[in-house]
Amino acid sequence: xxxxxxxxxxxxxxxxxxxxxxxxxxxxxxxxxxxxxxxxxxxxxxxxxxxxxxxxxxxxxxxxxxxxxxxxxxxxxxxxxxxxxxxxxxxxxxxxxxxxxxxxxxxxxxxxxxxxxxxxxxxxxxxxxxxxxxxxxxxxxxxxxxxxxxxxxxxxxxxxxxxxxxxxxxxxxxxxxxxxxxxxxxxxxxxxxxxxxxxxxxxxxxxxxxxxxxxxxxxxxxxxxxxxxxxxxxxxxxxxxxxxxxxxxxxxxxxxxxxxxxxxxxxxxxxxxxxxxxxxxxxxxxxxxxxxxxxxxxxxxxxxxxxxxxxxxxxxxxxxxxxxxxx
Amino acid sequence: xxxxxxxxxxxxxxxxxxxxxxxxxxxxxxxxxxxxxxxxxxxxxxxxxxxxxxxxxxxxxxxxxxxxxxxxxxxxxxxxxxxxxxxxxxxxxxxxxxxxxxxxxxxxxxxxxxxxxxxxxxxxxxxxxxxxxxxxxxxxxxxxxxxxxxxxxxxxxxxxxxxxxxxxxxxxxxxxxxxxxxxxxxxxxxxxxxxxxxxxxxxxxxxxxxxxxxxxxxxxxxxxxxxxxxxxxxxxxxxxxxxxxxxxxxxxxxxxxxxxxxxxxxxxxxxxxxxxxxxxxxxxxxxxxxxxxxxxxxxxxxxxxxxxxxxxxxxxxxxxxxxxxxxxxxxxxxxxxxxxxxxxxxxxxxxxxxxxxxxxxxxxxxxxxxxxxxxxxxxxxxxxxxxxxxxxxxxxxxxxxxxxxxxxxxxxxxxxxxxxxxxxxxxxxxxxxxxxxxxxxxxxxxxxxxxxxxxxxxxxxxxxxxxxxxxxxxxxxxxxxxxxxxxxxxxxxxxxxxxxxxxxxxxxxxxxxxxxxxxxxxxxxxxxx
Numbered sequence: 001x002x003x004x005x006x007x008x009x010x011x012x013x014x015x016x017x018x019x020x021x022x023x024x025x026x027x028x029x030x031x032x033x034x035x036x037x038x039x040x041x042x043x044x045x046x047x048x049x050x051x052x053x054x055x056x057x058x059x060x061x062x063x064x065x066x067x068x069x070x071x072x073x074x075x076x077x078x079x080x081x082x083x084x085x086x087x088x089x090x091x092x093x094x095x096x097x098x099x100x101x102x103x104x105x106x107x108x109x110x111x112x113x114x115x116x117x118x119x120x121x122x123x124x125x126x127x128x129x130x131x132x133x134x135x136x137x138x139x140x141x142x143x144x145x146x147x148x149x150x151x152x153x154x155x156x157x158x159x160x161x162x163x164x165x166x167x168x169x170x171x172x173x174x175x176x177x178x179x180x181x182x183x184x185x186x187x188x189x190x191x192x193x194x195x196x197x198x199x200x201x202x203x204x205x206x207x208x209x210x211x212x213x214x215x216x217x218x219x220x221x222x223x224x225x226x227x228x229x230x231x232x233x234x235x236x237x238x239x240x241x242x243x244x245x246x247x248x249x250x251x252x253x254x255x256x257x258x259x260x261x262x263x264x265x266x267x268x269x270x271x272x273x274x275x276x277x278x279x280x281x282x283x284x285x286x287x288x289x290x291x292x293x294x295x296x297x298x299x300x301x302x303x304x305x306x307x308x309x310x311x312x313x314x315x316x317x318x319x320x321x322x323x324x325x326x327x
Numbered sequence: 328x329x330x331x332x333x334x335x336x337x338x339x340x341x342x343x344x345x346x347x348x349x350x351x352x353x354x355x356x357x358x359x360x361x362x363x364x365x366x367x368x369x370x371x372x373x374x375x376x377x378x379x380x381x382x383x384x385x386x387x388x389x390x391x392x393x394x395x396x397x398x399x400x401x402x403x404x405x406x407x408x409x410x411x412x413x414x415x416x417x418x419x420x421x422x423x424x425x426x427x428x429x430x431x432x433x434x435x436x437x438x439x440x441x442x443x444x445x446x447x448x449x450x451x452x453x454x455x456x457x458x459x460x461x462x463x464x465x466x467x468x469x470x471x472x473x474x475x476x477x478x479x480x481x482x483x484x485x486x487x488x489x490x491x492x493x494x495x496x497x498x499x500x501x502x503x504x505x506x507x508x509x510x511x512x513x514x515x516x517x518x519x520x521x522x523x524x525x526x527x528x529x530x531x532x533x534x535x536x537x538x539x540x541x542x543x544x545x546x547x548x549x550x551x552x553x554x555x556x557x558x559x560x561x562x563x564x565x566x567x568x569x570x571x572x573x574x575x576x577x578x579x580x581x582x583x584x585x586x587x588x589x590x591x592x593x594x595x596x597x598x599x600x601x602x603x604x605x606x607x608x609x610x611x612x613x614x615x616x617x618x619x620x621x622x623x624x625x626x627x628x629x630x631x632x633x634x635x636x637x638x639x640x641x642x643x644x645x646x647x648x649x650x651x652x653x654x655x656x657x658x659x660x661x662x663x664x665x666x667x668x669x670x671x672x673x674x675x676x677x678x679x680x681x682x683x684x685x686x687x688x689x690x691x692x693x694x695x696x697x698x699x700x701x702x703x704x705x706x707x708x709x710x711x712x713x714x715x716x717x718x719x720x721x722x723x724x725x726x727x728x729x730x731x732x733x734x735x736x737x738x739x740x741x742x743x744x745x746x747x748x749x750x751x752x753x754x755x756x757x758x759x760x761x762x763x764x765x766x767x768x769x770x771x772x773x774x775x776x777x778x779x780x781x782x783x784x785x786x787x788x789x790x791x792x793x794x795x796x797x798x799x800x801x802x803x804x805x806x807x808x809x810x811x812x813x814x815x816x817x818x819x820x821x822x823x824x825x826x827x828x829x830x831x832x833x834x835x836x837x838x839x840x841x842x843x844x845x846x847x848x849x850x851x852x853x854x855x856x
Contacts, residue, residue: 037732041740041775043375054451055773061505090526091369091510100526152556159562171562177529177550178358272555277527281555285365290732 085293094297105278116205124213146207155273172275216248257313357855362572366553371510388492388515397656414478428520435465440496484755518544518851545854573830573846579640595827597845602651602753607821620682622818627675646822648811663815698747782819
């Protein structure tokens with residue numbers, strides 16, 4: 001396949017995502033209308049009470065005195081120009097709020113993806129090689145335990161052990177707010193703060209990928225092409241690394257792509273336990289505040305993220321398995 | 328409107344204000360990390376009174392006055408004030424040496440702008456507080472004269488940097504105040520200036536080197552951190568990563584554990600100007616609660632002591648009426664009917680029998696739904712305690728837990744409830760925090776935390792109207808005594824307990840909680856040992 005073919009494919013896929021993302025936005029917009037109560041009441045509630053004139057004034061400012069369809073039309077018209085509106089609760093443009101959270105989110109997601117895929121795939125392969133020995137059983141049992149343990153509990157236990165008792169890591173946050181490091185010291189400081197949340201969030205996915213990889217490896221090893229390869233005179237090692245491993249990776253990559261949306265959701269818990277300033281927490285807060293502009297912005301951004309990741313997964317397929325064609 | 332029942336004191340009431348304790352040899356320096364929960368939605372205390380905002384901005388803005396633990400005014404931006412004999416003119420003498428964080432001087436024009444153009448029109452409570460203010464005159468740059476339509480003595484309690492922050496006109500006067508560019512980058516005259524807010528993480532405030540209180544503040548920096556998970560907040564305090572937390576930021580069951588650590592101390596002071604009260608609000612227009620006897624019976628049935636000890640881990644004391652005992656020093660406190668008597672269950676059963684609700688074969692008189700304040704776990708426990716208490720007198724209650732927006736709509740717009748737990752502040756004066764609960768002019772669908780019980784009587788309305796304009800504390804206390812008695816007879820709201828929030832402070836830091844606003848104070852005198 002040539003480079004221009006690939007480019008055209010990517011452009012076409014990106015264009016296809018436009019109706020998907022718009023559909024997500026419209027659906028969410030209409031769903032949110034069903035939630036009882038609105039931002040004006042929440043703001044007044046937080047204020048410990050407010051006169052009726054104040055609440056009416058707020059509603060008018062938010063445009064909530066208009067019919068729903070007009071509100072929807074206005075929103076869609078703005079979103080075309082990437083104007084995600086203004087969060088009245090946070091007194092800031094939605095886009096600014098989202099961009100500020102994007103980097104920490106991607107940092108945590110990226111680190112988690114690398115750790116969980118890396119270690120998950122590795123232990124899966126090892127378990128498959130050690131199949132039906134005590135080591136294989138150990139991996140399986142550990143995977144089930146990690147898979148079944150609630151994230152918040154793991155997080156709290158890690159804090160208790162590594163931060164309070166051993167004093168190796170900070171309890172929470174993204175950087176040291178007393179020292180305010182700069183330059184490389186800051187990078188090291190952030191990495192230091194990233195360790196516990198990444199481990200917590202990774203354990204669940206790591207277990208999932210390890211089990212999937214093991215099963216997938218075992219399945220591939222029984223297929224005809226392995227026999228052919230062996231007949232061709234390849235060593236076990238060559239067969240495993242060049243053929244079985246690459247084929248076995250496909251389901252795991254698929255799963256990683258599908259799980260990405262879940263990763264965004266699962267991070268809400270980890271973000272709140274470790275006070276990590278990501279998108280998940282922002283979504284959670286804005287839902288309870290009925291801050292719909294902000295919430296819609298988050299939905300918009302996360303649907304863009306998920307769509308992009310799925311595109312990347314499709315491209316990775318081609319690299320892993322030349323039989324798969326795009327187009 | 329309000330009639331003035333008594334002649335105001337003939338002579339001008341000049342309040343001599345004393346200077347605060349002079350700076351001791353405190354060592355300057357250090358960073359104090361405060362935990363605020365939840366993260367404030369913005370840093371615009373002039374348009375939103377959402378609790379967490381003030382915990383941050385009270386360090387950045389000053390008010391005209393400060394207050395001591397007995398709620399007596401102390402000088403701040405105003406060196407002194409004079410109330411005219413008719414109570415309709417209040418003259419503030421302003422300090423001359425005050426600069427805003429951007430270097431521009433503070434003048435009476437800023438006061439006029441803040442009160443008239445911002446607080447009176449946009450502040451959720453300011454609309455009521457400054458309702459009677461018709462003009463703020465500025466004869467010279469250091470004098471501000473408030474002209475009132477009717478006397479409003481309660482206004483003098485609402486002039487702290489937390490409640491009525493003074494804004495620079497040259498900053499906030501440019502552009503729309505409701506969506507102002509500086510809404511999240513506050514500029515004030517306070518001891519700390521705003522540096523940075525990284526959302527989801529922290530707000531950084533650095534020392535204001537030109538602060539008008541010479542030598543203060545002692546700290547170099549305050550960082551306010553936001554940690555969503557309660558257990559992590561506890562861990563951060565335990566480890567010394569954070570140094571101060573109040574307002575329920577630490578779960579009650581962790582407070583004792585933290586208090587036992589040698590590095591931390593727990594105080595319940597610093598809520599005297601807030602006076603939070605846990606109550607049950609009753610829909611008095613929905614049978615069977617339209618019957619006063621049924622409401623009184625519920626009040627007898629609730630075991631206040633049990634709730635304090637078991638739900639709030641001892642951080643409270645029984646409420647004896649709508650007005651908090653924090654008003655005892657100012658003479659405004661009064662107790663109503665004592666619902667905590669030993670034979671309260673018998674009395675409750677008797678009242679319910681008299682009201683015409685005999686126990687049926689299954690042991691119950693009637694069934695209701697009890698709504699729970701959606702503010703966290705202890706409120707659920709409280710709901711369960713109420714459910715048990717009601718069962719004891721033959722009322723079967725089902726619990727309902729919704730999210731904040733839905734719950735507020737149910738209580739204050741749709742009035743679609745029987746009885747709900749609730750949480751209201753008395754604030755700095757009964758006029759500001761107490762009247763709203765049962766005055767007829769506060770029955771306003773869509774307005775939250777007002778008269779959701781929809782109960783009122785002409786007598787109680789009249790008492791409140793008199794107390795609103797009465798400047799003499801002794802005469803006000805007589806009015807409130809009468810009011811409290813009548814309200815507890817009517818029992819539209821059942822006052823359960825005065826909540827005493829614990830504030831956790833790291834012992835490295837001294838003089839952190841120094842006034843009735845506690846963590847809403849400015850921390851100018853806090854220092855590290």
